[in-house]
Amino acid sequence: MSTQLWRVNELMRGLTAKRIRTRVGRAELLRVRRGVYADQSYGDEDELRALMLCLPPEAVLTRQSAARRYGFGVLPEALVHVQLPATVPKPRLPGLAVHHSVLPAHPVVVRGLPCVPAARCVVDLARTVRRLDALPVLDAALRAGAVTHDELVTEVSAHRALRGVRQARELVPLADGRAECRQESQLRLTLIDGRLPVPEPQVWVHDRDGSPRYRLDLGYRSRRIGVEYDGVSHLDRDQLRYDRERMNWLDANGWRMRYFTDRDLYHRPAHIVATLQAALS
Structure with missing residues (x-):
């Protein structure tokens, strides 16, 4: 109860x-x-x-707070984000971020609380967070089944003239629900922004019998080049053994793998682009 x-x-x-x-x-x-x-x-x-x-009756959850309830909360949520009509004064409460909106919201009740519609939530985030975080939101929303590409395109058009809408409009066509984590989406965007061919997310590599053997974060199937993000999970001893076996099998079967870490992704993206550019050429 x-x-x-x-x-x-x-x-x-x-x-x-x-x-x-x-x-x-x-x-x-x-x-x-x-x-x-x-x-x-x-x-x-x-x-x-x-x-x-404690909030005005018009308040609805938005941005990171609504995204978490919809199932695509891939960004940190230090504050509770709510939206109010532009005519309603902002309440001042600890831990609360209030966003005025000139666009009317038709609340959707998600797990017992009112939220902005999923497409509105996605586009508001895609136009206001930094570019490297915007694509992971779009990917995660598609993966969660909260929105479709067509719904995102329609919603972006409703945000014309609002701050950051150009960024959202550029990224919506790149969104792909096959991406499985934030860093994978960010790695893909780094390659795209580096003017490299768009890599395919979650590429299955099959053995000689045609059975799926290993799945890669990103890949260029025709060139047999794989791209992976190594996070903290790869420091586990059992995971390390599995990774070594996997690397050796992929190498023996003609796949050239390139691995990157958080240092590469957040501090030297040019290194990622140069490494893949050399591999592709």
Whole structure:
């Protein structure tokens, strides 16, 4: 059973202020925010619901906060992001980021809370976060099935003249739901921005019997060149053994592999481009 939350004016329809204080003192009621109370089952998952009760009724979750509820929350979420019409004053609460919007929002209830529509959420992020983070959002939204390419194209057209819409318009055609992680999407964008051919995400390599053997993060199938991002998971001893076996098999079967780390991706992207340019030529 879900936690019951009340605004103070709702409680005062049946209780006096003194009776509310008494119940709080006995821990029969919990004061979780100013003017918001909960029953004893209140937990971390209820904090967002309690926050929404403190906001104007027009408030809806947006950007990273809505993306997480839709299933494509690939960016950090240090604050709770809500959207309000431009005519509604911004409330000032700790941990809250309020975004005014001139575009009307038709809320969608996702896991019990109102959110901007998925396509609106994706495009708002794609036009406001840095370019290297925007493509991972687009890829993840397609992968989660929250939006389609056509819906993104339609939504971008509704954002014309808004800040950053040019970036979103450029990246929507590059979005690919086959990408499996943020760094993979960022690596693909680094190659595209380096004016290299667009690599294919999640390339299956088959053995001589035609059975799928290994899957590569990115690849140029016709050139038998694979590109991979090595994260912290590759430091595990068992993973290292598997990686070595995999590398040897791919090499023996004619695949030239190129591996990159976070240092390459975030601090020397030109090295990535030069390495792949040499391999392709």
